[in-house]
Structure formats: C-alpha cells, structure tokens
Amino acid sequence: MANPVEPDMVLARAATELRDAPQEPNWVDISSSIIAKVRNTTRRTWPIDSAFPPGSGAGSGDSLRISDHIVKTTLRRALAGVHGAQPTEIDLHLDDHACIGLFIAVIGVYGDDLQAAGDRLASIAIETVWELLGITLGREEVEIRVDDIEER
Template sequence: MSSPPPPPDPLFRAIEFLRSAPEPGWNAIAGRVISSIRSTARTGGHPLVAQTPPGMGGRGRLFVSDHVLRSTLAVELRQRYLCAPTRITFDMDDESKTLRGVTIELTGSYGTDLRQLADHIRVTTLDVVADLLGQTVGQGPVDVTVTDVVTGDPLGA
C-alpha cells in the first residue's frame, strides 16, 4: 500500500494562491486598461510603397509601414555598430508613397572615427531600405548626425 503524497509546501501554496488571485480592483478596470493600451499602440504609421519581389507578382500593391522600416533600421544599426540611434526620420513623398531621404541621429562612443561610422551607417541604411522596400532612397540623402558621444557602449549609457 502506498503512502499518501506529502502535503504541498506552504510557500508553494502561497505562490499558487497569489498567482490565481487578481489584484484588488483589477476586474473593475481591466477592460479600460486593455482598451487604452490597444488604442495607443503604434497608430498613424505612413505606408511606403515596396516593390513586389520577382516572381511573386499578383494583384495589388505592397506597402511597408515607416514604423517597420524605422525599427528594422534601428535594430540593424545597434547590432552592427557601437552606437545608439536616438532618432530616425524619413522624408517621404506623400503622393507616390516613396522614400526620398533618411535622417539618423545617434550617440557614438568616444574614440570612434565618427566620419567612418557615419559612412558605414549610410551604406547599411541603403541596404536595409533595399531589402525592405526593394528600392533605393530616391534622390535624397542619408544624413547622419552624431548628437552625443559617451565613454564605452552608448547602449549601456
């Protein structure tokens, strides 16, 4: 005959109880909080026309939000270079939904050759735009401005 299982640990029971018990008053405000969060999520993005990949033609056009381009570019720059992009803006043609130029502001690291960093960032920006939109940045520039320099990793500053 087997013995009954030992009683649950008191700390374990307390943890389980707290996980299952809602915060006092949460039920009354949960709907409003969730609705507010959903309504403040990235709205108002601007579509940029993207070229359909070869062999994938179909009816309609493909657009990529400027939010997608901005976040992809920021991640790529942070991963490749010792810098922290602080602002990325786009010059867009509202009528044709095309990209005319890019402006990037960033924090660099003390001791970095900032002109070389800016050149690398311009090239990477053009690559990211080409990957996402299948096009180049129109006739406009890719402007890079270093707004601050810190010692060490700018992402940790």
C-alpha cells in the same frame, strides 16, 4: 478673520480621507482592462510605397505599402550596436508615399572614427531600405548626425 489652514494639515486630511475610503473591489480587473485597451490602441502610421520581390507573381495593378512604423523599427534594429552607436531618431524623407531619403541621429562612442561609423550606418540603412522597400538610395540621400558621445 479665520486662521488660514496649514498646508500640512490639508495633506494630512487628504491622506486620511484616501486611507479611510472604501476600496474598489474590482480594481485589479479594471486596471487590467485599461492597460489592455491602451496597448491595443493603434498608432497613426503612413503607408510607404514598396516593390514586390521578383518572382512574387504580383500584377502591375497591385500595390504594396509598408507602414512607416515598420520601416523605422526595422532600421532601428539593423543599426543597433553598430560601432556602439545607438539610434536616437529616425525620420523618413517622403515624396507623398515614396521614401526618397533618411535622417538618422545617433549617440556615438568616444574615440571611434565617427566618419567611418556614419558611413557604415548609412550603408546598413541603405541595404535595409532596399531589402524592405525594394528601393535604392544613394549615400547622399542618407543623413547621419551624431547627437551625443558616450564612453565605452
């Protein structure tokens, strides 16, 4: 029976093979092309109903929809740093294409009044959704959950 090959010998041989293999002369161009294609890949989004701003001249047959990705990104930016809280998750409660509520998970700051911080975050989220979608949510439709606490 033959001696089994030691794992270190296999790794050393693989390293030698890779080191001695000819390099692809256009690797930089290929890798740039791959990165560009990945960046241009679209994300799946869901269209959310929105209202036209007053005075826009939009007719009753027109519709305006904004992607859920835009809504979440706008909310994340509006909430960033409020009372030191950092949003970690934002979900939209939807009825088909209509936003009927929000769920926001955050990391809170140790020593802060988390109830007051949650109410402030909810208030900002309600205002942001109104400005972006033209819909009014009540405080009861916005759930704020503190998932973690960090020190200042």
